[in-house]
Amino acid sequence: MAHATDTILRIDHLTMRFGGLVAVDDLSFEARRGEITALIGPNGAGKTTVFNCITGFYKPTEGRMALAHGSSDAFAHTDELTASPRQSWSGEGQALYLLERMADHDVNAKAKVARTFQNIRLFGGMTVLENLMVAQHHYLMRASGFTFLGLVGAPRYRHAERAAIERAKGWLERINLIHRADEPAASLAYGDQRRLEIARAMCSDPVLLCLDEPAAGLNPRESAELNELLLGIKREEQTSLLLIEHDMSVVMEISDHVVVLDYGKKISDGAPDFVKNDPKVIAAYLGVDDEEVDAVEAEVTQ
Amino acid sequence: MTATPAKPASAVAPPAPAHDLAHAFKDALFSALLALGLFGVIMGLKTEQEPTGLILEQHWERVLWAVGIVFVGRLVLNLTIWRRPGGKLDDLMPKGLQKYGGSTGTAIGVILIAVALTLPFLPGAERYHVDLGTLVLTYVMLGWGLNIVVGLAGLLDLGYVAFYAVGAYSYALLASYFDLGFWACLPLAFILACFWGIILGFPVLRLRGDYLAIVTLAFGEIIRVVLLNWSEFTGGPNGIGQIPRPSFFGLEFSRGDDGFAAYFGLEFSSMHRIIFLYYVILVLAFVTHLVSVRLRKLPIGRAWEAMREDEIACRSLGLSIVRTKLTAFAIGAGFGGLAGAFFATRQGFISPESFTFIESALILAIVVLGGMGSQLGVAIAAVVMIGGFEYFREFEQYRMLVFGMMMVLIMVWRPRGLVSSRAPSVYLKERKKVGADMVSQGHG
Numbered sequence: 001m002a003h004a005t006d007t008i009l010r011i012d013h014l015t016m017r018f019g020g021l022v023a024v025d026d027l028s029f030e031a032r033r034g035e036i037t038a039l040i041g042p043n044g045a046g047k048t049t050v051f052n053c054i055t056g057f058y059k060p061t062e063g064r065m066a067l068a069h070g071s072s073d074a075f076a077h078t079d080e081l082t083a084s085p086r087q088s089w090s091g092e093g094q095a096l097y098l099l100e101r102m103a104d105h106d107v108n109a110k111a112k113v114a115r116t117f118q119n120i121r122l123f124g125g126m127t128v129l130e131n132l133m134v135a136q137h138h139y140l141m142r143a144s145g146f147t148f149l150g151l152v153g154a155p156r157y158r159h160a161e162r163a164a165i166e167r168a169k170g171w172l173e174r175i176n177l178i179h180r181a182d183e184p185a186a187s188l189a190y191g192d193q194r195r196l197e198i199a200r201a202m203c204s205d206p207v208l209l210c211l212d213e214p215a216a217g218l219n220p221r222e223s224a225e226l227n228e229l230l231l232g233i234k235r236e237e238q239t240s241l242l243l244i245e246h247d248m249s250v251v252m253e254i255s256d257h258v259v260v261l262d263y264g265k266k267i268s269d270g271a272p273d274f275v276k277n278d279p280k281v282i283a284a285y286l287g288v289d290d291e292e293v294d295a296v297e298a299e300v301t302q
Numbered sequence: 303m304t305a306t307p308a309k310p311a312s313a314v315a316p317p318a319p320a321h322d323l324a325h326a327f328k329d330a331l332f333s334a335l336l337a338l339g340l341f342g343v344i345m346g347l348k349t350e351q352e353p354t355g356l357i358l359e360q361h362w363e364r365v366l367w368a369v370g371i372v373f374v375g376r377l378v379l380n381l382t383i384w385r386r387p388g389g390k391l392d393d394l395m396p397k398g399l400q401k402y403g404g405s406t407g408t409a410i411g412v413i414l415i416a417v418a419l420t421l422p423f424l425p426g427a428e429r430y431h432v433d434l435g436t437l438v439l440t441y442v443m444l445g446w447g448l449n450i451v452v453g454l455a456g457l458l459d460l461g462y463v464a465f466y467a468v469g470a471y472s473y474a475l476l477a478s479y480f481d482l483g484f485w486a487c488l489p490l491a492f493i494l495a496c497f498w499g500i501i502l503g504f505p506v507l508r509l510r511g512d513y514l515a516i517v518t519l520a521f522g523e524i525i526r527v528v529l530l531n532w533s534e535f536t537g538g539p540n541g542i543g544q545i546p547r548p549s550f551f552g553l554e555f556s557r558g559d560d561g562f563a564a565y566f567g568l569e570f571s572s573m574h575r576i577i578f579l580y581y582v583i584l585v586l587a588f589v590t591h592l593v594s595v596r597l598r599k600l601p602i603g604r605a606w607e608a609m610r611e612d613e614i615a616c617r618s619l620g621l622s623i624v625r626t627k628l629t630a631f632a633i634g635a636g637f638g639g640l641a642g643a644f645f646a647t648r649q650g651f652i653s654p655e656s657f658t659f660i661e662s663a664l665i666l667a668i669v670v671l672g673g674m675g676s677q678l679g680v681a682i683a684a685v686v687m688i689g690g691f692e693y694f695r696e697f698e699q700y701r702m703l704v705f706g707m708m709m710v711l712i713m714v715w716r717p718r719g720l721v722s723s724r725a726p727s728v729y730l731k732e733r734k735k736v737g738a739d740m741v742s743q744g745h746g
Contacts, residue, residue, distance in 0.1 A: 055618060108620030115618050123611035125741030126604075127726045127734075133601075134608040135619050140601040150600040151593070157600075165728065181730040184740040204619050 007072045008033040008240045009054070009208060014063035016049050016264075023049040025264035027063070031208070031257070033072070036234055036241040038251045038272075041261035042284055047244045048118060050261070051210050054242075055115045056104035063100065067111050069207055070094030109138055114206035116197045118213045118244075124186030128177055128196060131185050132168035135203035140164055171199040175229065191222040195229065202233065209233065211243040215250045223247060227254050252276065260284070326380035334373035341368040407721065411678050414685070418584060422577040429576055436580045436648065438688045440641055443587040445668040445680040447637030450594055452666065453675035454603060455630035456610030456743060458515045461502070461522025462665050465495045465635035467529060467657035469642025474542040474652055475535075484548035484647050488640060495639020496632040498525075503631035507624055522662050529654040541653025545646050550578055579648050586644060590637045591677060597633070599727045606630050607675075607727070611742050671712050673719025674743065682720055 009031040016024040024046045031037040039047050052058040054065055064082060068074035074094040081089045087101045088110065097111040107113050123131050133140070143160030144150030150157040172178040175195040180188065185196060194214060201209055214230070215223050231254055233239055245251045251258065251272065258275040260268040262284040268275050275281055346365040350357050421427060421435045444466060451459045472491040476482045482490075502521050506514050529536045536542070547555065553562040555575035562578075563570040597603040605626045608616050613623060646652050664687070672683030686708075694704050716722060722738035 057614075057617070103622075104617045105620050105622045108618060109622075117615070117618070121612050121615035121618070123608050123615065125611055125724055125736055126607060127729065127736065129728060129730055130604060130607075130726055133728055134604050134616075134621070137601050137605055137619065137621055144600055144602075147597070147600055147602045151596055153596075161728075165730070169730065178730075182726065182732060182734045184736045186740045200619070 006033040007031070007075065008068055009242070010064075010066045010068075010075060010078075011050075011054075012064040012066070014050065014053060014065065015061050016046070016053055016058060017061045023264050024053070024060075024261075027261070027264070027266055029259045029266060029269055031240060031242050033240050034234065035256040036230065036243065036254050037257045037259065038255035039242065039244045039259050039261065040246070040248075040251055040275075041267075044263075045261040046264040047261055048212060049264075051115065051212055051242075051244060054099055054107075055113055055210060056099065056102055056107035060100050065099040067097045067099055067113065067208065068094065069096075069112070108204055108206070112205060112207045113210060114201035114204045114208075115210040116194075116201050116212055116214060118216065120190075120193045120197050122185040122188075122193055122197055122200070125184055127182050128172065128185050128188070129165070129168055129181045131196060131200050132171060132203045133164060135200045136164045136167065137204075139205075168203060171203060174232070175199045191218050191225075194218065194222075195226070198229065198233075202237065202239070206239055209239050209241050211241065211245075213244055213246060215245055215247040218247075223250060226250065230254055323381075326377055329380055330373050330377035333376040334369050337369045337372035338365065341365050407678055410682070414678075414681060422573075422580055429573060432573075432576050432580050434689065434692055436576075436583050437692075438685055439580070439583040439587050440645060440648075441665065441668060441688045442681050442684040443583065443590050443641045443644075444638060444665045445672065445684050446587070446590045446594055446677065447634050447641065448665050448669050449634075449672075449675065449677070449680050450597070450606070450637070451630050451634035452669050453673075453680075454594075454598065454610065455606040455627065455634075457506075457627065457630060458511070458518070459631075459634070460515050460519040460659075460662055460666065461525075462518075462634075462638055463657045463659070463661040464502070464522040464525035465499060465638030466642040466645065466661065467525050467654070468495045468498045468635075469639030469644075470646040470652045470657070471529060471536060471542070471642075472639065473643035473646045474545045477546050478542060478544075484546065484643070488643055491639045491643035492636045495642070496636040498639075499632040499635025500628050502635070503628040507627055519659070519662075522657075522659060526654050526657050529657070537653075539653060539655075541651055541655075543651045545650050545652065547575065547650065548579070548582060548647050579644075583641075583644055583648075586640055590640070594637075595677060602626075602629060604727055667709065669719075671709065671719055673716075673721035675724055675741075676719065676721035679719055679721030 007030045011030070012028050014024055014027045015022070027046075027050065029037075039050060041047055049058065053060045053063075064078075066075060066078050066081075069090075070093050074089070074096040077089045077096050081096055081098060087106075088095060088097045090096070099107055099111060099113070102111060108115075123134060126134070140157075140160055141147075144157045145154065169178065169181070172181055175192075175198070177188070177192055177196060177199075180192070185193065188196060194217075198209075198211065198214060201211075211230075215226055218226060227250060230241060230243075234241060234254075243251075243255070255272055258268075258270065258272050259266060260275055260278070260281050267280045267284055268278040270278075342365055345368055346360060346362050348359040348361060350359050417424075418435070418439070422432050424431075444462070447465075448459065448462045451457050451462070469491040472494045473484065473487040476487045476490060477484075502518065506517050509517055530539055532538070533540075549555075550562050553565055554560070555562050555578065557570050558564065561570065562568075562574055568574070598607075605616070605621050606629075608619075608621065609623065609626050609630075616626070617623060645656070649656075668683045668687055669680055671679075671687065672681070673679030687705075690708070691705060694700070697704065712720065718738040722741075723735040724738075724741045725735055726733060
């Protein structure tokens, strides 16, 4: 298929300023459909800020973030849509969304972008199953006739609820938590909570799943399980992945495409092997050679 | 010395008795000093208005009594309950309070419902009891309504009485201006209260915690002050009188030939209306209960609870916080409105005086003491608080004291209310209760 060139998300000149601080500086990159794109960079490089912009939690200072449903042909309408005051365009089984114009909940509900958080955000007092049910809110809401049909116990809603439970069960089996379905989410172990958060995001039926450091705090075995899970999602679901990660074993093993940020700017972009050997990336992560430092110091003292 | 022997199996070895006694004595002495400081001036001195001017009466014997009670009480407590390892006030907790829920909860619920259904016909039930039952049920209903906002959605609302007032005035005004009957006004009162719930909801959408509490408190006062000052429309401080009473399918509870008693061939009795009103509020309360239990199991209810747990995660899952908050405010307010309309028709007269902040505080106390989010807990709390409040009327001045003590004890024993565990809205194999420590209280 034309997967290699089929773009799902196109970020153009994204800039985010907090007062005088430029967290993201004129960033442009693309994420491709059916692939895992990794966003890496040293601490404070602005990765999470990019995520918060994409998922609508921040309104970017400048820039455009276009997401295509269906196929990348939808990007042909980008300029037309940008000139109009609308948030989205749709037609012929395709759709285009300008994420910077959408409220955070619409980014998930309409543009179908789901996310997880660096510090896990589960509904701790609700059971594991309930967490997955909340993620299917819009489907159930429509089935319950916006509460009115559900209130009188219409069969349509009961069918929909059963279907939602089945779907949740499928995911719980997949992440190996089916035996803990009726326990509160807060009682799960850390690694289980991470997997549950991913499953919850997947239950909202996304086309793009943004994972903010999914491997943080996992032991090597859990990390390997996570790789399996993410590769499984890539293979079996209609979902592309965008992930921020510090764990290089995860990044290099599963991602198809890596974007490297440093001080809010893109310093490298390409396949994992290319990025791994890029001198700029090595310099950003490990610092530069002594000789180069000497050269710069000599320049400064002159 | 009346010390109880230390339990042999305990992990902590009991301290040496001599040291223990000295310690207990010192502690009691310190408490007595504290009591002296507290009570000395308050109880010891009293100003009295005399023709010659203000004079100071001295009552040192009272102070002596108070300090003595504190000293002896503290010493006894030190040597008995607190002596045991881990011994705290918890040991005094009634067994029934400790473990609670499951079958006990169901049993209590069934008994409460059975009593509620048959109350007017129970032997020894007089007008006073039915009236009291009506009052309790009104508060049960208000508690359940507020429970949606505070318990499920986690939004601290200190101005709930505003919606009670909106409901009451809606009915009173619609009845006096448009001559509408009670049953026609009931849905209108619900809708109007919902509307005002949304009006309150908009400005507080971005507020949390203390800030939210202050704004809702102010909203409650605004409604009351408007009712008080808009005399041409609401009658101001004089209130609205002669509010029509509800009819039984068109039959008035009057002495005439077309009245309820005559139609059914009964002898006229003023009790008929009292009992009828009791059943009206019972039905309204049941409706509130059924609807809120149902709502909890629908996506909207889960969204409320999810919002209480984590607002940001909700947003990331496509739940609109605006819609979620407004529906919670609106539906909670709607039930307050229904209760208000009932209040108006029962009293036959309403004035802004009935809708002061203390009412809001009382309803909130019922929800918090009962256990946020728990239907049964709220019902028990309403029965105990309102019923108990009436019961202690005989004790006159000590009523508030006992009332306050009760609240303190419940909060010490069960900091999250009588029924603090949460029942999940959906389950695969078994409905396990979620412990109170897991459930978050919401950020406002």
